[in-house]
Amino acid sequence: xxxxxxxxxxxxxxxxxxxxxxxxxxxxxxxxxxxxxxxxxxxxxxxxxxxxxxxxxxxxxxxxxxxxxxxxxxxxxxxxxxxxxxxxxxxxxxxxxxxxxxxxxxxxxxxxxxxxxxxxxxxxxxxxxxxxxxxxxxxxxxxxxxxxxxxxxxxxxxxxxxxxxxxxxxxxxxxxxxxxxxxxxxxxxxxxxxxxxxxxxxxxxxxxxxxxxxxxxxxxxxxxxxxxxxxxxxxxxxxxxxxxxxxxxxxxxxxxxxxxxxxxxxxxxxxxxxxxxxxxxxxxxxxxxxxxxxxxxxxxxxxxxxxxxxxxxxxxxxxxxxxxxxxxxxxxxxxxxxxxxxxxxxxxxxxxxxxxxxxxxxxxxxxxxxxxxxxxxxxxxxxxxxxxxxxxxxxxxxxxxxxxxxxxxxxxxxxxxxxxxxxxxxxxxxxxxxxxxxxxxxxxxxxxxxxxxxxxxxxxxxxxxxxxxxx
Numbered sequence: 001x002x003x004x005x006x007x008x009x010x011x012x013x014x015x016x017x018x019x020x021x022x023x024x025x026x027x028x029x030x031x032x033x034x035x036x037x038x039x040x041x042x043x044x045x046x047x048x049x050x051x052x053x054x055x056x057x058x059x060x061x062x063x064x065x066x067x068x069x070x071x072x073x074x075x076x077x078x079x080x081x082x083x084x085x086x087x088x089x090x091x092x093x094x095x096x097x098x099x100x101x102x103x104x105x106x107x108x109x110x111x112x113x114x115x116x117x118x119x120x121x122x123x124x125x126x127x128x129x130x131x132x133x134x135x136x137x138x139x140x141x142x143x144x145x146x147x148x149x150x151x152x153x154x155x156x157x158x159x160x161x162x163x164x165x166x167x168x169x170x171x172x173x174x175x176x177x178x179x180x181x182x183x184x185x186x187x188x189x190x191x192x193x194x195x196x197x198x199x200x201x202x203x204x205x206x207x208x209x210x211x212x213x214x215x216x217x218x219x220x221x222x223x224x225x226x227x228x229x230x231x232x233x234x235x236x237x238x239x240x241x242x243x244x245x246x247x248x249x250x251x252x253x254x255x256x257x258x259x260x261x262x263x264x265x266x267x268x269x270x271x272x273x274x275x276x277x278x279x280x281x282x283x284x285x286x287x288x289x290x291x292x293x294x295x296x297x298x299x300x301x302x303x304x305x306x307x308x309x310x311x312x313x314x315x316x317x318x319x320x321x322x323x324x325x326x327x328x329x330x331x332x333x334x335x336x337x338x339x340x341x342x343x344x345x346x347x348x349x350x351x352x353x354x355x356x357x358x359x360x361x362x363x364x365x366x367x368x369x370x371x372x373x374x375x376x377x378x379x380x381x382x383x384x385x386x387x388x389x390x391x392x393x394x395x396x397x398x399x400x401x402x403x404x405x406x407x408x409x410x411x412x413x414x415x416x417x418x419x420x421x422x423x424x425x426x427x428x429x430x431x432x433x434x435x436x437x438x439x440x441x442x443x444x445x446x447x448x449x450x451x452x453x454x455x456x457x458x459x460x461x462x463x464x465x466x467x468x469x470x471x
Contacts, residue, residue: 060137062142066086082142084177087177091104097184176193210417212325235270246268263397264398279319280311292305407463427455
């Protein structure tokens, strides 16, 4: 009998544990996963909601519509005034094709299914506005976006411009793009297009950053070995690491270099020597401080930029490649804009965001992004030294194509070797250097030198944005 009672208690305890686990599990989903479940593309109730309401409008930062719903012959139709320049970012919402881009990310807002206040819902019903979703206002400037897109001239690549002080995204460009209007008629061609226009290269494309990564190498060197400012490095134009020969690019002469000249002319061999002094652990830690190997806690999905962890033994070749942004380092253009922002903001790492506010059918404004306390990831004195050298790159070095008369531009070029084709061209920078208002990163695939090919794109974006602030 005692054994029976004991077994009964065990079984009762097991069932109680399972019941409590189920309650915790359901409570977790109710409290933390509710919005994700509501907005999930596979939630069939969302399409039913779509039939009942008019989808909210997506506006840029100046109130220009980027996605809107019109009614033609009693049929709702989604239109996209932004054209190809906005397609990969805004995406689409189509019953047959599904959803992508911001149309997918902010689907709950646009359908108005995230409203929780029952009194607000009642007011909407009484006033007859319950059949409309919320409007979404972005931080993006549509004209700046279109200007950047035109500068690519159809070439594959991407650009991200952001406010280095707040993280507000000003332009998120992927080239080539697509027009989201009447997408069903073009779908097969877009899917088969070898240039893959449906991919948002700015947030999902991963590229070796090349010499643009030397910003991080330099920051690590000035932090761990401040005496490096006074050192002179000799290079014959190449360096041999465990049998691997790495050369400087053509046109860079052999000789003695201090860090100013090495950074100005982007000497690979000198920066490999600098990387050897810094060491893999310090370089790796600095890259992670700048945001590598970490999920970006943004309001849009962003691929994680990565740097390989230091090997336990050896790794001399890996360190050499990492010091110049080659090897297995991969970065999104958005992450490289964050790298520029760290220097521009005096060593602080910002979290990017794109949704500025949502407005309900009743006109109730909900500010989505809350100002954050920025994390200091680099000593301000070091950031200021890197900034000065980036200014020198644009005024006297490889970045002169980004020079703007009357505006102090700071920048760094990059020519990233690509195992699948020609070199990718990079340029990252910000302006005005004295009081930065915009940070930009651009990559042009298979284009060659970063200064000549990516520099003019960044220059035009910076110039247009700073001029717009004067109006």
